[in-house]
Amino acid sequence: MSKKRIAICRFEHEANTFSPLDAGLEEFQNTVGGILIGEDLLNQPDRSDEIKGFLNVLRSSEEIIEIVPLISASGFAGGNVTAEVVSYLEENLRQMLREAGDLDGFLFALHGAMASKEIPDLEGYFLGIVREALGFEIPLVCTLDHHAILTQKMVDLSHVILAYRTHPHIDVVETGERGAAILLRILAGEINPVMDMKKIPLITPPPDDGTNSGTLKELFDQLEVYEAQPGVIACSLCVSFGWADVPEFGWAMVAVTDNDKTLATEIARDHATRIWELREGVLPDAMLPPDAAVEAAAQAEGRPILITDAADTIGGGAPGDTTTLLNSLIEKRHKVKGLILSHLPDREAVQNINEEDIGSTFTLEVGGKRDTRFSEPLSVTGKVLCVTDGIIEDVGKFTPTPTIDAGKTVCLAIDNIRLVLTERIIIGPQPSIFRKVGIEPFEAKIVALKTGVGFIPTYGHVAKAVIRSDCPGTTSYNMKNYDFVHIPRPIYPLDLEMKWNVDVG
Ligand SMILES: [Zn+2]
Numbered sequence: 001m002s003k004k005r006i007a008i009c010r011f012e013h014e015a016n017t018f019s020p021l022d023a024g025l026e027e028f029q030n031t032v033g034g035i036l037i038g039e040d041l042l043n044q045p046d047r048s049d050e051i052k053g054f055l056n057v058l059r060s061s062e063e064i065i066e067i068v069p070l071i072s073a074s075g076f077a078g079g080n081v082t083a084e085v086v087s088y089l090e091e092n093l094r095q096m097l098r099e100a101g102d103l104d105g106f107l108f109a110l111h112g113a114m115a116s117k118e119i120p121d122l123e124g125y126f127l128g129i130v131r132e133a134l135g136f137e138i139p140l141v142c143t144l145d146h147h148a149i150l151t152q153k154m155v156d157l158s159h160v161i162l163a164y165r166t167h168p169h170i171d172v173v174e175t176g177e178r179g180a181a182i183l184l185r186i187l188a189g190e191i192n193p194v195m196d197m198k199k200i201p202l203i204t205p206p207p208d209d210g211t212n213s214g215t216l217k218e219l220f221d222q223l224e225v226y227e228a229q230p231g232v233i234a235c236s237l238c239v240s241f242g243w244a245d246v247p248e249f250g251w252a253m254v255a256v257t258d259n260d261k262t263l264a265t266e267i268a269r270d271h272a273t274r275i276w277e278l279r280e281g282v283l284p285d286a287m288l289p290p291d292a293a294v295e296a297a298a299q300a301e302g303r304p305i306l307i308t309d310a311a312d313t314i315g316g317g318a319p320g321d322t323t324t325l326l327n328s329l330i331e332k333r334h335k336v337k338g339l340i341l342s343h344l345p346d347r348e349a350v351q352n353i354n355e356e357d358i359g360s361t362f363t364l365e366v367g368g369k370r371d372t373r374f375s376e377p378l379s380v381t382g383k384v385l386c387v388t389d390g391i392i393e394d395v396g397k398f399t400p401t402p403t404i405d406a407g408k409t410v411c412l413a414i415d416n417i418r419l420v421l422t423e424r425i426i427i428g429p430q431p432s433i434f435r436k437v438g439i440e441p442f443e444a445k446i447v448a449l450k451t452g453v454g455f456i457p458t459y460g461h462v463a464k465a466v467i468r469s470d471c472p473g474t475t476s477y478n479m480k481n482y483d484f485v486h487i488p489r490p491i492y493p494l495d496l497e498m499k500w501n502v503d504v505g
Contacts, residue, residue: 001064004187006180007100008041008054009070010109011089011126014147016243016317017115018482019079019474020373025088028075037092041069049074050109050143053176061184068103070096077317081116090129097133105183106130106140109176112148112163113241120246120486124153131157139186143179145169147206147241150197150252159186160193161254163236165220167210168453182233182256193233193256196264198272200251201491201500204282205242205310205477206453215281222274226267231258235267237275239282243317243475249487251275272502279492284477285468290328293469297446298336302464304444310452311473311481312371315398318450318474319370320425321345323378325448325471326367330380333415338445340417341434345370345425350410355387362412366421374472382412382419386437390422396458398428411437418444429455452477 013023028035036044041051051072058065071092075081108130114122123142130140139159144150146164155161160182164175185191211220216239223235233256240251253275255267288296290309297305307325314320321344329340344367353362362384365377390406407423420433429449434441441447442462449455452475455466470478479494490498 003064003066004104005066005068005102006058006105006107006183007068007070007103008051008107009093010049010051010072010074011114012073012109012111013075013081013114014077014111014145014241014317015080015113015115016077016474017080017245018243019317019319020371021079021319022082023075023078023080023085024082025085027078028073028085031074031076033072033074036072038069038096041072042067049172050176050179053173054107054109054180056173057177057180057184068100070100077315079317081114081122083116083118086116086119086122089126093126093129094133097130103134103138105187106134106138107179107183108140109143112144112150112238113244115244115246121151121153121248124151124157127154127157139183141179141183143175144236144238146239148238149240149244149246149249150238150254151248155195155197155254160234160256161195161236162234162256163238165211165223167206178234191233192259194259194261194264195254195256196261196268197252197254198268198502200253200272200275201488201498202251202275202279202282203242203249203479203487203491203494204239205284205475205479207282207284210453215278219275219278222271226255226271231260231263232267233258235271237271242479245482245484245486247486247488250491269502276500276502283493287468287470287478290325290469290471291332293467294328294332294446295335297465297467298332300465300467303338304442304447304459304463306455306459306463306466307446307448308452308455308466308468309448309450309471309473310468311374311471311476312450313452313454313475314425314427314450315454316452316475320450321367321370322375322471322473323367324375325469326419327378329417329446329448330414333417336416336445338416339439340446340448341420341439341441341444342417342448343420343422343426343433345423346421347407347423350408350421350423353384353387353410357384358387360384366419371474374474380412380414380419382414384410385413385418386411388436390424390433390436392430392432392436394428395430395432396428396454398454404430406433409433409436411439429458431458
């Protein structure tokens, strides 16, 4: 018996359509994992993505399976991908499909929130290219990020869709394994999947504790209850990536059953209804305007008090150099007893400051250079306390490597403020950047962080209070801060009083 030939492919990028920075080919090439084509996919031992999950399962059936590696391209999170990225991926995908020969199955790991200015549903677009080459008969299993913006086209072009269950995403490899196992069952003639999807008109930022507690945990736990029913293959809930102004925006519930469309529809309807009923529970915590946030932090007991600015989170695709909160910190600094810590990436500002400048006072324009849409540079005058390299420990394990290189790093004192400026961006709120310049952040009165949920592993255990500030930016938790043009309306909570039920939705 000849082996079944299964193609594996992965495109991953989360497009924040409000970001002033587009994601070009360079962003993909510089991301860990980057772009790998053909056999190179099989020779990267330290992967921790869906491809690893696919390989774990397929390699254990190697006597009946031949793995056909196509492309893996990862751009992490950023703005819209450029037209250059789209044509690069398209050309390579078409060529690899031509060279692949006859295939029996396809495993496609997609993010689900990849967009360009011209094509808001790039996953649907790439699935279309695969179908154009292979036809509609070949079983195709598509895995997605839990922040996917599921479109009807994606559902129509896949036999099975399944998504991560967790946020932070700790089941990426497992999702790949589940997808590959389902494909093997299809190829063995054991199951004949059919699916149905229901969209729910919700727009939300990621909740503070992810899927670990509260309503979101309840909603995700329920998926396992459905899956325990006979005839159910997979149930997924995609909560969408809130900062994407695209036409098919919205949460989506998708149920895959073994040849039972009625059951798939029933489950998708049932869960969509439950989600709508519990919608208040998935809204973010209250936020304060930045000035009020600083005053509240000044009066809070103990230290450190965190002030978070979720609107400029690099991990969510934001530039990370807005100055709104820093401006409030500077204006209100005299009300704070103790040190106030802040960090901005600013290549230009650190350029002309060197070790011999330690002790000197500089007036600089800081920040607002990467983000020219929601922010502007802020003029500050401070004394140089430290100039060093920015090799720091990745305390929160936000990257696949143990250290991060923030480049040249300068610490400025503006009275009781310690402003750390780095040549490069830093992923995650890292206490190590302050330690690098000789300051213990856990002993400061206020630590200002550009983070939504990322502070939990690095500061969560020591913070005496967390005060959320409502600043403008690319990843604001206040969805009212954006002028959405393309998303379907009404949508909750932008249209707070709207009525909805699953049959009209
Ligand atoms: Zn995600």
